[in-house]
Structure formats: C-alpha cells, structure tokens
Amino acid sequence: MNKNEIANLKMQGFILQNDGKHFALRIKTDAGCMDSEKIDKLSEISKKYGRNYISFTVRLCVEIPWINYEDIPKIKEELKNSSLISGGTGNTVRPLVACKGTVCTHGLIDSQKICNELDSLFFGKKLPHKFKIGISGCPNNCAKAQLNDVGIIGQRIPKINEENCNGCTLCLKSCSVDAITIVDKKAVIDYEKCVNCGKCGESCKRKCISLKEGVLISVGGKFGKKYKIGENIGIYDASNLEKIVCEIMDYFKENADSRERFGDTIDRTGISSLKEKLKDY
Missing domain, CATH: 3.30.413.10 (Sulfite Reductase Hemoprotein, domain 1)
Structure with a gap:
C-alpha cells in the first residue's frame, strides 16, 4: 500500500490502525440511530472480518477495527447491499x-x-x-x-403578558437560572440571564407567558x-x-x-x- 491508497481508503471509511496493517471501518448512523437489521449486519461483519466487537465514536458513528486489507473489497460489497454508508473523514462535512x-x-x-x-x-x-x-x-x-x-x-x-399576570410565582419557581423576579405583583424576565428553555411558559396556569x-x-x-x-x-x-x-x-x-x-x-x-x-x- 502506498500513501495515496491509504488516503483514499481513509476517505472511504477504512482508517489505517496504529499497527500499520489493519483498518478500522467507520460506519455513519442517522443522528446516532440505526435500525436493528443494520445493527445485525454490522455484528455479522465484525464476526466475519474483525475480532467480534464494535465501538462507538464521539460523533455517533460505529467502528469495526481489525479489518484486513484483502477483505476490504468484500466488505464494500456487503455494505452496499445493506445500505450502510462508510466514511466521514477528510476536508468535508463530517457526520452530524x-x-x-x-x-x-x-x-x-x-x-x-x-x-x-x-x-x-x-x-x-x-x-x-x-x-x-x-x-x-x-x-x-x-x-x-x-x-x-x-x-x-x-x-x-x-414573553409575559402583564395584564394577565397576578404574580403567583409559579414561573419564578420553575426557572433554574434565576432569570425571573416579581415586581409589583408582576413577573419580570431578565433576558441577560434567561436561557430560553421555556419552562416558565409551561408552568404558567394563567397562560400569560407566550413562547x-x-x-x-x-x-x-x-x-x-x-x-x-x-x-x-x-x-x-x-x-x-x-x-x-x-x-x-x-x-x-x-x-x-x-x-x-x-x-x-x-x-x-x-x-x-x-x-x-x-x-x-
């Protein structure tokens, strides 16, 4: 293998391991989700071509290490037939x-x-x-x-509708960042502190906080x-x-x-x- 081939394989999701002989196969998921049929297929590939285990990356991909170079063409065909996508490297948009x-x-x-x-x-x-x-x-x-x-x-x-607010404090109690105070029996939001979680609106029984x-x-x-x-x-x-x-x-x-x-x-x-x-x- 030359450097160009190794680089091309990496772009396809076959990443050379530290030992310089084996590859880790990286598979993309759908926002960290995968149906059971695809999971079964990955398990099968790990048993057939790897060492019978898979790992998970911090970007919600799946990796199967210990792939032999000579097995890569067969694995590519199996991935294609199972609608599994490998890759996620290089100067590109990475898996979301x-x-x-x-x-x-x-x-x-x-x-x-x-x-x-x-x-x-x-x-x-x-x-x-x-x-x-x-x-x-x-x-x-x-x-x-x-x-x-x-x-x-x-x-x-x-956003508070002051006309409907009676200062009951339910919104104040729901706020985990202390962004709400009661002034003259009306709730007041400090937008410098507010993180826009919407909990105050959910807690208001009078429906005077729109979101x-x-x-x-x-x-x-x-x-x-x-x-x-x-x-x-x-x-x-x-x-x-x-x-x-x-x-x-x-x-x-x-x-x-x-x-x-x-x-x-x-x-x-x-x-x-x-x-x-x-x-x-």
Whole structure:
C-alpha cells in the first residue's frame, strides 16, 4: 500500500490502525440511530472480518477495527447491499451529531429530524477543512453544540403578558437560572440571564407567558489541541436552517486560507462580516 491508497481508503471509511496493517471501518448512523437489521449486519461483519466487537465514536458513528486489507473489497460489497454508508473523514462535512430531541422530556425541537435533513444535504461536502455540525434540542446542550463549526440549540423565547399576570410565582419557581423576579405583583424576565428553555411558559396556569420557538446558532467552535468555544450569532427561525447553514459554508469557502479551520477564518475576517451575510434571516 502506498500513501495515496491509504488516503483514499481513509476517505472511504477504512482508517489505517496504529499497527500499520489493519483498518478500522467507520460506519455513519442517522443522528446516532440505526435500525436493528443494520445493527445485525454490522455484528455479522465484525464476526466475519474483525475480532467480534464494535465501538462507538464521539460523533455517533460505529467502528469495526481489525479489518484486513484483502477483505476490504468484500466488505464494500456487503455494505452496499445493506445500505450502510462508510466514511466521514477528510476536508468535508463530517457526520452530524444530535441529541435525542423530542424523545427527551426537555426537547424543544426535533433535533433528530433537523440532523437528518441537514445530513442529507451536506454530509461529505468538500470544504477547505473538516467541518462539524452539532444540534441540541434544548439549552441543556447535551450535544455540546458550541464545540462544532456550526452549533444549533433549540430555544423557546418567553414573553409575559402583564395584564394577565397576578404574580403567583409559579414561573419564578420553575426557572433554574434565576432569570425571573416579581415586581409589583408582576413577573419580570431578565433576558441577560434567561436561557430560553421555556419552562416558565409551561408552568404558567394563567397562560400569560407566550413562547416563540427558534434556534440559537453558534459558529467557529472546535475541540482538540487548540479548542475554541463557538460564538453565538443570533436566534433564527428553524425553517431557514438549511439556507443559513449553506450561507455559512459558502462564507467559509470564499474566505478560508489553505488548511484553515472555520473558527480561525472567523477570527481573521471578523464575525461582523458573517453576520452581515445572514442579516436577511
């Protein structure tokens, strides 16, 4: 095997292991989900070609290590016949990550659906550097959205109708970040503290707190040796997510230097120019 072949195999999801002889096969899931038939097939492949075990990556992929080079063509055929997709490396959009969304009691948006929709459009898209997207269904942020090049977090922005509020304190008691106070028998929200979880609106028996659904978007995050927390750029309507993510990727392609991560591009060009590009959303 030469370097070019090893690089090509890596792009196809066959990653050379530390011993220089075996490969780890990386399989993409659907936002961390997979039907039982595909799981059975992966188990079969691990028994037939590996060492009878599989592992799970932090980006919700599945890996089967200890694959022999000569078995790769046969494995490719088995993957094709089972609609299993290998890959997720290189200077491309990597497998997207999402929490369980509305399956969870805290989920505000269907992060699984959003993840699969964005994945179908952007997974494998070539960019100046690797590009990661993380989606959390609520401000608990289990998917660690701000550690991705693009982070998306479900939001429910509260607004109080003072005429109906009698200062009962139910909303105050529901707020875990102490963003609500009672002033002159009326609830008052401190939006500097509010994380837009929507719990106050759910707790209000008089229905005097309306909740506007949206998504908080962050950009430029990354982990690793030189980690960077993504910068929040605003709350947007979820119906515009596909267009917004496309605009962000276009900005990256247009402005990135060679081998530059998106966060470094933003640091160099300034966040204001990206916000200007998204102002119509």
